[in-house]
Amino acid sequence: MALVLNGVPWFDDRGEVVNAHGACLVDDGGRYYLFGEHKTDDENRFDGVGCWSSTDLATWTFERVVLPVQPDGPLGPGRIGERPKVLRSPTTGAFVMLLHSDDLGYTDPVVGVATCDTVAGEYRWHGPLLFEGEPVRRWDLGTFQDDDGTAYLLVHEGDVYRLSDDCLVAEEKVASQVAPGGESPAMWQVDGTYHLLFSGKTSWERNDNYVLSAPSVRGPWRHAGTLAAPGTLTHDSQCSFVARVRRGDEVVPVYMGDRWSFPHQASAATQVWLPLLVEDGRARLGEYWPAWDPETGERVDLPGVVAGDRFVSDDPATRFEVEVDLPAGGGRLAVLGTSDSASGYARVDLVGEDGEARSHLVDLYSKVTADGPVYVSPALPAGRWTVRVAPTGEVPAWWKKDGTRFGSSGAKVTVEGVAVLT
Known part of the structure; x- marks a missing residue:
């Protein structure tokens, strides 16, 4: 679909x-x-x-x-x-x-x-x-x-x-x-x-x-x-x-x-x-x-968490990591998490069992708190995939000409787990 x-x-x-x-x-x-x-x-x-x-x-x-x-x-x-x-x-x-x-x-x-x-x-x-x-x-x-x-x-x-x-x-x-x-x-x-x-x-x-x-x-x-x-x-x-x-x-x-x-x-x-x-x-x-x-x-309702434990951190030295098996025919991996006014950027890395690797930057900042998918991968082949999510430590923030600051108050990353979309 x-x-x-x-x-x-x-x-x-x-x-x-x-x-x-x-x-x-x-x-x-x-x-x-x-x-x-x-x-x-x-x-x-x-x-x-x-x-x-x-x-x-x-x-x-x-x-x-x-x-x-x-x-x-x-x-x-x-x-x-x-x-x-x-x-x-x-x-x-x-x-x-x-x-x-x-x-x-x-x-x-x-x-x-x-x-x-x-x-x-x-x-x-x-x-x-x-x-x-x-x-x-x-x-x-x-x-x-x-x-x-x-x-x-x-x-x-x-x-x-x-x-x-x-x-x-x-x-x-x-x-x-x-x-x-x-x-x-x-x-x-x-x-x-x-x-x-x-x-x-x-x-x-x-x-x-x-x-x-x-x-x-x-x-x-x-x-x-x-x-x-x-x-x-x-x-x-x-x-x-x-x-x-x-x-x-x-x-x-x-x-x-x-x-x-x-x-x-x-x-x-x-x-x-x-x-x-x-x-x-x-x-x-x-x-x-x-x-x-x-x-x-x-x-269309997306599936819930199938793998991984809750992770909350703003320390770039820490990371969420889990292995997920994609069925025959492959599919997509969705990282589920929370976006809020204290959240920042995360780096999502996907590594396949054949060594194929993908890396993407994700922004979890939102002035209105929301739960749900924060990242959905491109279509991936069947097999075992390692999903890693780590805070970058960078805060999404910007200033107007008059000095008014907008954006997040922190660099937190919250992950609830990983879902599979087929």
Whole structure:
């Protein structure tokens, strides 16, 4: 069974982490294409836009870095490139990517444009998106394409621009400042009601994302509460996009969110994807699901601990270790543990009886305490595997320009044991 697994690293056909953040999903020719920031583990700089494809939202094939670092200019070396969003022009058929470009100090923002004739080819950088002849100098962005093909640019604070038919120019501002203090916008439409999603400004930290609703993209927009239950911090994630996912004869909205992991965004940041509900005209997320079936849209319960004793430590000289036998046909190994506000990074090592070894970094920090899978391996062959989990001693923490500290208060690692997924 193909499962969407939340809050754990995803692995592609190469066995590499799916490093796609601030992402979007495009359905083309019966295949889904995931575009996202190809992050680094050393600093928050642009390292390209990556693309992966899938038919089931669970198994991912690496396509390529579709927009690499440019020789110079807004996406040149030492710059920022964030929140790539890809649309298809209803008139030209070209694929158009919009993204935020900036310097490392976030003092030179611009919304940029790149295009490609094919969904997963190499995109050509054109430069800034223009509105009334001037570059759109905004940062957090999203996009939305209505049923009639009309495309919109969404930016922080709640401005919405209608794009030209070729999606290369912002032609009209149709809403202004409808969400002061809001960032990471996303929009979707169900039964004639438009829903506009925002996160609060808390740096890489998660918060209770909220929704505005309206009968038209032009408004009037009204606040419709938090997306998930208050205090859950949107299931410990920040919105990035709302995808349109096929389910039988229906197309249903799916929330896509990031669990950032500063500073190790490339190796330890993860995703939270969940079906969106609309009840009595109100959009919301239900309870958190560690795993769900994208074919049915229903939760799938994962197995419990089959091996190992509870382990709690912040000392890199200590480790959890257990041997687990995978049955004929192989399977995946899941490390079950606890994430909380005093937890840090762990190194997970898997060693097969033939000497095959895999090593991955996992982030156990969460402002909201949660129990469940903190790591699920790629598919492994049958046989005996040794699972080791050790604290690295590093604390996930970061500071805003004004000195405000975010992140964990410690480097604790809690492991309950190992489960087997077949």
